[in-house]
Amino acid sequence: MHHDRYDNPLSTQSAEAGQAYVEGVDHILANTFGGVEAMARAVDLDPEFALGHIGHARALMYANDMGGARAAVDRAAARSHGLSDRERSHIHIYVLLMSGKPVEARAAVHLHVRDWPRDPLVAQLNCQVFGLIGFSGCAGREAEMLAYTSALAPAYGEDWWFLSVHAQSLCENGRPDRALEVMERSLELYDGNANASHFKAHALYEMGETAAGRTYLDDWMTGYDARGLLHGHLSWHAALWALEQGDMTAFWRWYDGGIGPGTGPGSALPINVLTDAAALLWRAELAGQTIEPERWQAVSAYATERFANPGQSFADMHAALAHAMAGDGEALAKLAEASGGFAADLVRPVARGWQAVARQDWEGALHALTPVMADHARFGGSRAQRDLLELTWMLCLLRLGRKDEAKRAAATRRPVFAEAAPLAGYA
Structure with a gap:
């Protein structure tokens, strides 16, 4: 045997x-x-x-x-x-x-790992922000992920894969310092683990370590096959840090090298192509950069092609942004009335919020987004990915002349941005 x-x-x-x-x-x-x-x-x-x-x-x-x-x-x-x-x-x-x-599968995974915790191709289904817990749409899903990986920990010990996914659970629950320690151990055991490299990038992002993060990731990715699943998303992290340092040459090199639709070797999953591209373009605009309409139109067209019907709420949130910025009112209206998806009740107001942002109706955007801010973790994805909502909400406050409130929002909701948010007009 x-x-x-x-x-x-x-x-x-x-x-x-x-x-x-x-x-x-x-x-x-x-x-x-x-x-x-x-x-x-x-x-x-x-x-x-x-x-x-x-x-x-x-x-x-x-x-x-x-x-x-x-x-x-x-x-x-x-x-x-x-x-x-x-x-x-x-x-x-x-x-x-x-x-x-997915609901039945998620429950079955919980039952399976009680008897066979060291069965990683099953255990992993409930791990990470894109897993069955991460995309459940349930309130408290970040805490559930940490409870899940913590319960598995005794069965895995010093296993490089498990340490990396447990570290992400720690990071998403506000413990990036401890997460970084755990991820460093995972990388010591196997430096080729792209999950650990990815989650280390998240921890450094949460700690505001822009220069250190950029240096680390630029170096680590030199040895990572461009056909690897995470190459496009790791490029997203690198591009974000380049943007924060004002290095737009590097930003566009990363974007055009494997993030945007039709770029790179095409190894990224469609959900990553859509969400990473839309988020990067919007984060650049938030930072004061001008984005050519053709770029938004390309992302909007990709969303229409790959996510024509609402249902994957994390993708729908980003598709709505792309449609709003590209001026595709018909596609946007479909999402503003979405009834399908694990967080459709959040997709609808966010779609209306993006529409108001595109019109520079800051009061309308603030009104649409404010109820969503209470628990946008239900969308899934990481804190870093959902910062496009946090920063947009702060932008609305800035545009309405409520700068002190924007700074209080950063200090209470996202302390990493309290002193220096990557947002034009904030400093």
Whole structure:
């Protein structure tokens, strides 16, 4: 009987297939390029290897091949007879996920990890800000993520993958200093872990360490394959720091090198392309830069192509921004009336807020955005990503001549911006 790196038995008679699976899992957990190829090799070596097909499905999901992922899950389900309870539960969770049942899948993950906590391709589904907890739309989801990873901690100990995701939970719950310590340990164990590099960038952002963050990320990314899943989003972090330092040459180099629609090797997921591009362009405008209309139009067109129907609320929030800035009233109106999605009740006022911002109706924008500010964490994403709402709200106050209130808002809601917010007219 062969085992994975976490001592779980694997139902394959091929040592080579088992080793390819282990390699593929590590690529998935580290967000490095090569997961699809490793998992494809595992099932080529043993076509009856059910978890190999699940691993292949997970890798294909990260490669944005959802049709291929569904087919791989179907192949795994067809081979589940006679497997262990763990493996059948593992497969069942992916069947739920691919059947469009995220609530049921999330609950099933919680049950699974009680018995088999060291099953990372299941455990990871509830981790991180884009996971099943992160995109649940539930109030208190940041605290739930920290409770979840804290409960798993005894089972993983000094594991490089687990340390990185636990560190992000700490960071998103207002403990970036402790998160940085944990992430540094993850990187000591495996410096190639793109998740740890990514979450280290978040911790440095939360601590206001612009220069240190930019230096670190610029150096680390020289060794990261541009086809890696996180290359575009890590470029987003680097571009934000370049913007804060006024280095627009570097900002546009990052944006045009793999962030904006149609740039780079095309490895980023559509949700990252849309949200990162829209957020970067708006953060640049907030900082006083002028953005060519063509850039906004490109992001708006991408949103219409990839997210035509409301339903993914984090994407919808950014799509509404792109449509408002590009002047696509029809697409924006659709989101302003959205009824689908885990946080549709927040998408609607935010869409109206972006529309008011585009008209420079600051009073209207403030009125639309204010109720959302109480719990915009329900959108999902990180604090850094949702700062486009925090900074826009502060911008409205500034434009209405309420600078003292804007500064109080920064001091109480986002202390990292209290002294120097990346917002024209704030200093």
